[in-house]
Amino acid sequence: MDFQSCVTIQKEWDIVGARQMGRNIAKEIGFGTVDQARIATAISELARNIYLYAGSGEICFERLETIDRKGIGIYAIDKGPGMEEVSRVMEDGFSTSGGLGAGLPGVKRLMDEFDIVSEVGKGTKITVMKWIR
Amino acid sequence: MDTLKLDHHIYRDLLKQFIETQDEKSLYEAEQISKQLMQRHTSPEEIIHIHVKALRELFPNLSKEIQYSMDFLLETMISYGLALQEFQALREKQYEINSEISIAASMQDTLLSTVKPAIEGMDIGAISVPAQQMNGDYHHFVKDSQGALGVAIADVVGKGIPAALCMSMIKYSMDSFPENRMDPSVILENLNRVVERNVDPSMFITMFYGQYCPNSATFTYSSAGHEPGFHYDAKHDVFSEIEARGLVLGVSRDAVYQQYEKEINENDMIILLTDGVTECRQGERFIEHEEVLNVIKQYMHLSAQEMVDNVFKHFERLQDFHLRDDFTLIALKKYV
Ligand SMILES: Nc1ncnc2c1ncn2[C@@H]1O[C@H](COP(=O)(O)OP(=O)(O)OP(=O)(O)O)[C@@H](O)[C@H]1O
Numbered sequence: 001m002d003f004q005s006c007v008t009i010q011k012e013w014d015i016v017g018a019r020q021m022g023r024n025i026a027k028e029i030g031f032g033t034v035d036q037a038r039i040a041t042a043i044s045e046l047a048r049n050i051y052l053y054a055g056s057g058e059i060c061f062e063r064l065e066t067i068d069r070k071g072i073g074i075y076a077i078d079k080g081p082g083m084e085e086v087s088r089v090m091e092d093g094f095s096t097s098g099g100l101g102a103g104l105p106g107v108k109r110l111m112d113e114f115d116i117v118s119e120v121g122k123g124t125k126i127t128v129m130k131w132i133r
Numbered sequence: 134m135d136t137l138k139l140d141h142h143i144y145r146d147l148l149k150q151f152i153e154t155q156d157e158k159s160l161y162e163a164e165q166i167s168k169q170l171m172q173r174h175t176s177p178e179e180i181i182h183i184h185v186k187a188l189r190e191l192f193p194n195l196s197k198e199i200q201y202s203m204d205f206l207l208e209t210m211i212s213y214g215l216a217l218q219e220f221q222a223l224r225e226k227q228y229e230i231n232s233e234i235s236i237a238a239s240m241q242d243t244l245l246s247t248v249k250p251a252i253e254g255m256d257i258g259a260i261s262v263p264a265q266q267m268n269g270d271y272h273h274f275v276k277d278s279q280g281a282l283g284v285a286i287a288d289v290v291g292k293g294i295p296a297a298l299c300m301s302m303i304k305y306s307m308d309s310f311p312e313n314r315m316d317p318s319v320i321l322e323n324l325n326r327v328v329e330r331n332v333d334p335s336m337f338i339t340m341f342y343g344q345y346c347p348n349s350a351t352f353t354y355s356s357a358g359h360e361p362g363f364h365y366d367a368k369h370d371v372f373s374e375i376e377a378r379g380l381v382l383g384v385s386r387d388a389v390y391q392q393y394e395k396e397i398n399e400n401d402m403i404i405l406l407t408d409g410v411t412e413c414r415q416g417e418r419f420i421e422h423e424e425v426l427n428v429i430k431q432y433m434h435l436s437a438q439e440m441v442d443n444v445f446k447h448f449e450r451l452q453d454f455h456l457r458d459d460f461t462l463i464a465l466k467k468y469v
């Protein structure tokens with residue numbers, strides 16, 4: 001896929017860069033302040049997971065436009081260790097932070113669409129989308 | 134979307150009123166609004182958004198600094214919003230689990246139900262009350278073809294669902310035993326093998342099995358580490374512990390159980406129980422066996438069923454209506 005904009009995640013500070021780019025794009029597309037903040041939080045969670053568990057990867061953005069709606073697509077891609085039990089990971093209270101609502105289940109709540117493709121030893125690709133209401 | 138707009142106008146007017154008057158009335162109304170918002174699962178960041186919008190409308194010249202500070206506040210509230218949503222999801226899940234458990238509990242009631250058989254010369258009373266929804270105690274009556282009564286009472290060390298699952302297993306292995314009479318010791322030996330093979334080693338089951346034969350008026354029994362019951366000797370008006378030694382079920386594959394026999398005379402009584410009875414607590418204090426007997430004595434003029442019901446009520450009250458362990462009490466009264 002050819003993405004319009006990507007941020008490489010290698011250091012913790014790259015998370016900030018990804019948030020910034022995501023927020024700018026969201027603002028341009030026309031998201032309100034609350035949704036901008038939600039999108040930025042989702043990006044943080046995805047980028048932090050890449051930084052913590054895969055070491056490095058990429059966060060890419062896509063402007064979504066159909067006849068009747070506009071939105072943003074975010075792709076978190078890494079070639080890290082992958083996840084064994086995706087359904088376990090998606091349970092509330094599973095995250096190592098002790099389940100304070102964040103983590104991947106939080107990302108799913110913040111966004112409208114959510115998908116994970118992960119293969120052990122190969123990597124993980126998480127796709128999320130949010131539409132302007 | 135529409136409800137949000139509505140909230141927005143109400144919120145703005147209320148905020149204006151409060152800024153002008155600082156009266157308690159607007160604060161009370163704010164409290165009502167916040168409850169409504171909660172009911173609609175409105176997250177904190179949305180409330181801040183409503184606040185910012187209202188501020189901008191009321192004060193078009195709002196300073197940049199205040200506006201930025203509000204954006205900052207909104208951002209910090211996102212995680213609280215997520216935690217709230219997670220809380221709501223978990224609460225729904227808990228509700229589901231609770232209703233599943235209560236279905237399981239009523240299934241268990243049906244599965245483990247036992248009928249007190251009519252035995253010549255014997256008045257039978259039994260009560261079994263779980264501490265939580267599911268019962269880890271088990272008792273069962275059978276009457277064999279020669280008119281003898283078989284009575285089983287068992288207690289899983291542990292409470293709740295694991296204990297209840299374990300009990301269903303005991304019930305089904307007992308059902309699969311042959312129809313003709315088996316000695317109590319043989320029954321326990323068979324069950325011991327079943328438990329040893331199928332149950333986690335961390336789980337123990339104690340069990341007492343007794344057989345009353347009306348023709349010979351004898352009570353034959355064996356115990357697998359179960360709480361001793363009592364025999365009331367009417368002629369001498371004394372209670373004595375029904376002592377029986379034996380290893381709890383499931384510890385050793387080839388445990389053997391000794392069998393004992395007692396003569397039962399007119400107006401004698403056999404009391405069987407689980408440790409939920411003897412380990413009743415009053416505050417921090419465990420009650421003594423002596424006290425259990427005193428309560429039994431108090432009600433022993435009643436029928437066997439009325440007696441066990443009243444003993445239960447007594448201990449239920451003593452423990453402030455909060456059972457700490459499953460409670461099972463059986464009384465067999467011999468009459469003329
Ligand atoms: N990109 C990834 N590659 C490999 N494993 C991952 C990746 N993202 C998440 N995981 C695994 O999934 C688990 C759950 O992730 P999630 O983000 O939900 O919670 P967390 O990171 O443990 O805690 P927090 O709440 O702080 O985010 C992680 O502990 C990790 O094992």
Ligand SMILES: [Mg+2]
Pocket residue numbers: 045048049095103104
């Ligand atoms: Mg994480």
